[in-house]
Amino acid sequence: MNKVKCECGHVNPHGTVLCEACGNILDEKARQGKLLDMRYEGSARRSQTYNKTIIDRIWNFFSSVKVGVILIVITLIATAIGSILPQVSTLGQLPVPAHQYYEENYGWFGKLYYFFGFHDTYGSWWYLLLIASIGVSLVICSLDRAIPLYKALKNQRVKRNTNFLNRQRLYNKAENVEIDFTTLKEKLKKKHYNVHIDNGNLLAEKGRFSRWGPYVNHIGLIIFLIGCMLRFVPGFYINEFLWIKEGETLAIPGTDKQYYLTNHEFIFEVYDESDGEVFRNAIEEKGMIAKNFQTNVTLYSAEQSLPGEEPELEKIKDYEIQVNKPLKIDGYALYQSSYRLNEIASMTFALTNKETGESYGNITIDLNNPQKKYDLGNGYGVELLDYFPNFQMKDGVPSTASQDPLNPAFAFKMVTPDRPEGERSFAAIQQTIEVTENKYKMEFQTAEMVNYSGLTVRLDNTLPVIAIGGVIFLIGLAQGSFWQHRRIWIKTEKGGCHIAGHTNKNWYGFHKEIEKILSDTNIPIPIDQKTEKNQEKE
Amino acid sequence: MAELSSNLLLIAFVIYLIATLFFGGAIRQKKGMDESHYKNKVTLSAKIGITLTIIGFIVHIGYFITRWIAAGHAPVSNMFEFITFFSLMVVGAFILIYFLYHTPVLGVFALPIVLILIGYASMFSRDITPLIPPLRSIWLPLHVMTTAAGQAILAISFIAGLIYLIKTVNQAEATRKRFSLELIMYFITVVIGFIVITSTFSFMNYEAQFEWVNKEGELSTIDYALPALVGPNEGTLLTASKMEPLVELPANFNTSRVNTVIWSFIAGTIIYILVRLITRKRISQMVQPLVSKINGNLLDEISYRSVLIGFPIFTLGGLVFAMIWAQIAWTRFWAWDPKEVWALITWFFYAAFLHLRLSRGWHGEKSAWLAVIGFGIIMFNLIFVNLVIAGLHSYV
Numbered sequence: 062m063n064k065v066k067c068e069c070g071h072v073n074p075h076g077t078v079l080c081e082a083c084g085n086i087l088d089e090k091a092r093q094g095k096l097l098d099m100r101y102e103g104s105a106r107r108s109q110t111y112n113k114t115i116i117d118r119i120w121n122f123f124s125s126v127k128v129g130v131i132l133i134v135i136t137l138i139a140t141a142i143g144s145i146l147p148q149v150s151t152l153g154q155l156p157v158p159a160h161q162y163y164e165e166n167y168g169w170f171g172k173l174y175y176f177f178g179f180h181d182t183y184g185s186w187w188y189l190l191l192i193a194s195i196g197v198s199l200v201i202c203s204l205d206r207a208i209p210l211y212k213a214l215k216n217q218r219v220k221r222n223t224n225f226l227n228r229q230r231l232y233n234k235a236e237n238v239e240i241d242f243t244t245l246k247e248k249l250k251k252k253h254y255n256v257h258i259d260n261g262n263l264l265a266e267k268g269r270f271s272r273w274g275p276y277v278n279h280i281g282l283i284i285f286l287i288g289c290m291l292r293f294v295p296g297f298y299i300n301e302f303l304w305i306k307e308g309e310t311l312a313i314p315g316t317d318k319q320y321y322l323t324n325h326e327f328i329f330e331v332y333d334e335s336d337g338e339v340f341r342n343a344i345e346e347k348g349m350i351a352k353n354f355q356t357n358v359t360l361y362s363a364e365q366s367l368p369g370e371e372p373e374l375e376k377i378k379d380y381e382i383q384v385n386k387p388l389k390i391d392g393y394a395l396y397q398s399s400y401r402l403n404e405i406a407s408m409t410f411a412l413t414n415k416e417t418g419e420s421y422g423n424i425t426i427d428l429n430n431p432q433k434k435y436d437l438g439n440g441y442g443v444e445l446l447d448y449f450p451n452f453q454m455k456d457g458v459p460s461t462a463s464q465d466p467l468n469p470a471f472a473f474k475m476v477t478p479d480r481p482e483g484e485r486s487f488a489a490i491q492q493t494i495e496v497t498e499n500k501y502k503m504e505f506q507t508a509e510m511v512n513y514s515g516l517t518v519r520l521d522n523t524l525p526v527i528a529i530g531g532v533i534f535l536i537g538l539a540q541g542s543f544w545q546h547r548r549i550w551i552k553t554e555k556g557g558c559h560i561a562g563h564t565n566k567n568w569y570g571f572h573k574e575i576e577k578i579l580s581d582t583n584i585p586i587p588i589d590q591k592t593e594k595n596q597e598k599e
Numbered sequence: 600m601a602e603l604s605s606n607l608l609l610i611a612f613v614i615y616l617i618a619t620l621f622f623g624g625a626i627r628q629k630k631g632m633d634e635s636h637y638k639n640k641v642t643l644s645a646k647i648g649i650t651l652t653i654i655g656f657i658v659h660i661g662y663f664i665t666r667w668i669a670a671g672h673a674p675v676s677n678m679f680e681f682i683t684f685f686s687l688m689v690v691g692a693f694i695l696i697y698f699l700y701h702t703p704v705l706g707v708f709a710l711p712i713v714l715i716l717i718g719y720a721s722m723f724s725r726d727i728t729p730l731i732p733p734l735r736s737i738w739l740p741l742h743v744m745t746t747a748a749g750q751a752i753l754a755i756s757f758i759a760g761l762i763y764l765i766k767t768v769n770q771a772e773a774t775r776k777r778f779s780l781e782l783i784m785y786f787i788t789v790v791i792g793f794i795v796i797t798s799t800f801s802f803m804n805y806e807a808q809f810e811w812v813n814k815e816g817e818l819s820t821i822d823y824a825l826p827a828l829v830g831p832n833e834g835t836l837l838t839a840s841k842m843e844p845l846v847e848l849p850a851n852f853n854t855s856r857v858n859t860v861i862w863s864f865i866a867g868t869i870i871y872i873l874v875r876l877i878t879r880k881r882i883s884q885m886v887q888p889l890v891s892k893i894n895g896n897l898l899d900e901i902s903y904r905s906v907l908i909g910f911p912i913f914t915l916g917g918l919v920f921a922m923i924w925a926q927i928a929w930t931r932f933w934a935w936d937p938k939e940v941w942a943l944i945t946w947f948f949y950a951a952f953l954h955l956r957l958s959r960g961w962h963g964e965k966s967a968w969l970a971v972i973g974f975g976i977i978m979f980n981l982i983f984v985n986l987v988i989a990g991l992h993s994y995v
Contacts, residue, residue: 100958126958130951137947144940144984151935166814166851183935275957332729339601339669343726354732384732385928396930397732517930524926531919538914542907566907569700569900591896 071216074209076110079103081216084225096590097228099563102217104209124205129198136191143182146174150184196286199279207276214269219259221550223559229550231562231572231587238558238583240551248578254549261553267546272565274541281534288526299520302398305356306406306429306513310374312363315518316393321361321374327400327512328355354397356382356514360390382516392520399515405466406511410488410503412443412475421477423506428466440478443503447472452489459487475501547571551584562587600669601727607662608683612717614655615690615710621648622706626889645703652694652706659687670727673740677728678985681743682720685981686713688751692905696755700901704893708758715787718794722801738924745916746942750977752909753949759902760970762890766898767964770884777883783971784882785871792867797859800825807841809834814850823855825862830854856986899963902970903956910949917942941980948973 065073071082078088079102086092091103108124111117122128146167149155155162163171163180178185226232242263246256254265292298301314303322310323330353332344344350358381361374380388388395407427411420422437428450435443449461452470459470470489477484480500487494488503547564564571572589579586625645663684666674674680693709696702730739761783768776807823811831821831823841830844831854848854871882878885921942922932933939952969955961961969 126954130954130959133947133951133954137944137951140940140944140947143935144937148935336729337671339671339727340729343724343728346724346726347728350729351731352729385736385738387927387930394930398930519930521931524932527932531922535911535915535919538911542911567900567904569897589896 069218069220069222071218074105074110074212076105077103078105079213079225080222081213082218083220083222084217085222086224086228092224095228096230097225099229099565101206101210102213104213106205106209108205120201120205123194123198123201126202129195129202132191132195132198136188136195139182139188139191142179143188146171146180148182149180192286196283199282203276203279207273210272214272217264219257219264220262221264221552221561223552223554226550226552226559226561229561229563230568230589230591231575232560232590233585233587234557234559235583235585236557238553238556238585240553240558240584241582245551245578245582245584248582249549252574252578254547263549263551265549268544269546271541271544272546274537274539274544276537277540278534278537281530281532281537283530284533285527285530288523288530291523291526292521297522299393299518301518303395303516303518304401304513305516306404306511308511310361312372313393313395313518315520318363318372320377320390320393321363321372322395322516323359323361324514325357325359327402327514328353328357329400329402329512330355354384354400356397356516358382358388358395360388382514392522394519394521396517396519397514398517401465401513401515403510404513405469405508407509408469409506409508410443410473411506412437412441412477413502413504415500415502420504426471428469440476440481442476444474444476444483445471446474446485449489471503473503475499475503477501545571547574549575549578558584560584560587600665604662604665604669605725607658607665608717611655611659611662612714614651614658615713615717618648618651618655619707619710619714621645621651622703622710623889624648625703626707626893641701642703645701645706648703648706649694649697652690652697652710656687656690656694659690663687666727672730672735673744674727675740675743675747676730676734678723679720679725681747682716682723682981684744685747685751686716686720688748689713689716689754691748692752692755692909693758695752696901696905699904700897702893702897702901704762704890705755705758705901707889708762709755712754712758715790715794719790722794722797733928736924736928738920738927742916742920742924745912745920747916749909749911749913749916752905753913753977754974756902756905756909756970757974759898759905760967762893763895763898763902763967764964764971765883765887766890766893766895767967768883770881770887777881779968780883781881785867788871788874788882789863789867792865792870793859793863795870796825796862796866805841806838808837810837811835811854812850821853821855823858825859827854827858828861829858853986895963899966902967906949906952906970906973910953913949914946918946937984938980941976941984945973945976945980948976 063075065075065077065087067073067080067083067085067087069080069083069085071080073081073087078091079085079097080087081102081104084103086097086103088103091097097103106124108121112121146163149159152159152162157165159180160172160175163175165171167174174180178187182188227234240261242258245263246258249256249265252267254267257264257266299315303311303314305311305322305324307324307326310321312318313320313322329351332340332350332352334341336352340350357379359379360377362377363372363374377390382388382395382397384397387397405428407425409423409425411423413420421439421441424435424437424443426432426435426445426448428448431445431448433445435445437443447459449459449470450464450466450468451462452468453460453462459472468490470487473486473488474483475486477500484499484501485496486499486501486503487496488505490505493502545564545567548562550559550561552559562571562575568589568591572587576586621644625642625648663674666680675684689709690713693705693713696705764776764780768774768780770777801824805824805826807827809821809823809827809831811819811821811834813819813832820837821834826842827836827844828846829852830847831852832847832850834844834847834854836843848857874882874885921939925934925939926932948969952966952973955969956966
């Protein structure tokens with residue numbers, strides 16, 4: 062492609078608007094304007110220059126900030142719509158199919174919401190596609206601008222074309238001035254400018270690194286997005302849940318039985334008077350306010366064992382898992398996520414003669430592990446025919462509503478020496494149903510209660526990548542936001558001088574700074590041509 | 600200590616009120632208001648105004664510290680505490696911008712907004728609440744305070760943008776812009792209406808309890824602090840001799856809150872109509888002369904600069920710290936909780952704003968509209984999402 066040679070002798074890439082070296086205006090259109098468009102220093106951007114192949118077209122499409130903004134706005138709207146109704150993923154186990162749930166609860170709106178897939182906005186393919194498009198746009202926009210901008214700033218010379226200077230927003234000129242460059246240099250240096258003087262021309266520059274801020278933060282975002290995608294790589298992300306009751310030792314799911322955990326105690330505390338007088342009003346108004354959820358555990362590592370063999374446990378440590386204080390081991394974290402208080406762990410019944418009240422022994426049924434047969438000796442025994450953890454009568458047939466032992470019920474067969482065939486009895490809490498008139502009954506004795514702790518087990522190896530992306534993003538954001546790139550040019554010509562200033566933002570502070578530097582010199586203070594232009598309009 | 604804390608807040612409120620008057624006086628004087636904004640002369644009235652603001656700010660900090668001592672934890676754990684802290688940060692951001700740009704006119708708008716915020720906060724329960732387990736973390740102050748600081752600086756961008764619009768939108772022609780600007784004024788009046796109506800009935804100790812059937816079909820009770828215009832699903836009034844509801848709403852709604860919203864609009868509309876009748880002017884038209892002399896370019900720069908300072912701080916507090924804490928407390932750094940979603944939307948919005956400004960050249964009026972809308976999203980997240988779309992963040 063044709064290179065463009067400027068009158069100053071510098072050879073610019075095809076498509077350059079402002080000569081990289083002297084700032085001379087190479088584009089006819091730009092010459093017409095009163096002020097220059099200084100974005101990207103008028104450098105040649107690929108997207109503005111080529112439009113031939115499909116790759117050019119795709120490149121051009123994604124390199125447009127307009128397209129980028131449109132993508133952001135579409136994502137913004139989709140994100141907002143997704144927050145109108147609860148997402149299906151937050152609803153847990155639904156009693157009815159999801160489409161029915163949305164229609165029943167939210168009417169025609171819920172039906173449409175489901176129909177258009179907004180019930181799972183953030184997990185849908187089109188949402189991921191939007192985010193991915195923003196990612197592509199980030200990369201292409203950055204490459205399209207950062208490289209030419211870098212070249213333009215690197216190639217800039219001290220001596221600038223007058224056409225460039227008098228089209229800057231801050232500009233002034235004067236005839237017959239003698240400039241004391243040595244004092245001026247000192248003054249500029251005090252304000253942390255890098256000063257270059259070349260044969261009666263001056264370039265003072267500071268904060269160029271802030272121009273790289275946007276590109277740095279975009280790199281951070283890309284790393285962040287890559288980190289989020291790594292989740293789908295096997296081994297990077299494990300999400301399990303462990304219900305463990307007090308006194309129990311279980312393998313931690315997701316760890317390949319490498320780690321075991323014992324739950325010694327689950328602690329649930331609420332605020333009371335001892336927490337101070339200041340909270341009294343709040344506690345009275347709200348009733349109970351939870352203070353602490355805690356599981357006291359011991360963590361073990363296990364030697365690799367053969368299937369069926371008892372694992373050999375080696376204690377690693379004792380720990381108190383609390384909300385905000387997960388137990389961490391080897392990349393895994395165990396979080397206090399849930400609990401169930403006072404659940405029936407076991408129930409004890411006595412085989413009893415209904416008439417005499419004589420008891421032939423107790424059986425204790427571990428609800429987690431009910432046995433088929435309980436032998437009481439001397440020919441007495443009980444068979445457990447059926448067990449319903451959460452008993453209900455549905456259409457005249459006993460069934461269970463769930464697997465949680467909320468309302469346990471049992472179908473027994475009582476075998477005694479005088480009734481070797483056995484008698485059948487059905488025992489639920491506070492009721493006994495008999496099909497035939499029985500001689501014996503199962504009399505409820507006691508129930509043992511236990512607390513369950515619900516722990517989330519999570520391994521997330523994407524976190525370091527995400528954290529690095531986040532940190533780079535923040536650095537880039539601060540770099541581009543809190544600093545600004547300021548330049549002052551002075552050109553002496555035919556005994557007079559031109560002075561121009563440019564900053565990428567915060568003109569007010571820049572103008573004040575120039576005023577201060579130029580006070581007590583004979584150099585004219587630049588005038589804000591933009592304000593003047595506005596005044597003309599008014 | 601808790602009582603001292605409340606008194607300090609009240610004192611700060613009064614000082615801000617007086618400071619507003621002085622800033623108002625400052626912009627009435629012709630001196631120092633010429634176009635050459637690089638040589639602003641600060642008037643005596645403005646000096647008194649900013650001094651009072653700083654004193655108010657210190658007293659306001661006094662409220663915050665004493666409440667912290669009383670509660671034993673950072674007082675940023677419920678609506679009242681968050682909004683009072685947010686208003687403190689708005690004052691801080693205003694003081695910062697004032698010393699960068701020496702613009703008393705900003706005070707004429709920023710301080711009344713602060714007064715409205717403190718008034719709004721006081722309508723929520725002022726009890727010191729103990730922290731529930733998820734909130735007991737060092738990240739509570741880190742996350743909430745950083746977010747509030749970022750949002751407060753973005754609020755300054757809104758205020759500068761609003762002044763810009765009041766100055767530039769032509770009041771002589773019935774345009775969509777004029778209507779939208781007046782709509783913003785109307786919404787601010789509705790918030791004032793909310794404060795007036797709620798404090799009136801609270802002063803009269805109004806309370807009505809209803810029994811109603813909730814979404815799960817269970818019997819439940821609900822308290823009303825305002826007379827019920829809309830009642831709960833199959834509700835029966837339990838309190839004697841109180842107003843019976845005019846309409847009954849389905850069980851999906853928190854009717855007490857809907858009722859409050861309706862009352863706020865009624866009260867706000869009445870106040871708005873009264874102002875219109877008395878002054879015979881639109882509110883934006885009424886304030887326009889106050890700001891006609893201020894330099895538009897300067898306002899534009901203040902608005903943009905505030906976004907540049909506020910956006911990174913908001914990102915740090917509202918997204919980064921939020922994610923770190925969520926990873927620790929909720930087991931995952933992102934849970935698509937409504938509040939989180941709206942923080943992301945806010946972030947997207949300001950990101951779009953910055954791109955439009957940097958690359959599409961949206962300066963001046965367009966930029967001012969965006970600053971106003973951005974703050975609208977922040978307020979939506981604070982008010983609507985917290986009160987209506989309850990999620991993991993509903994610590995009201």
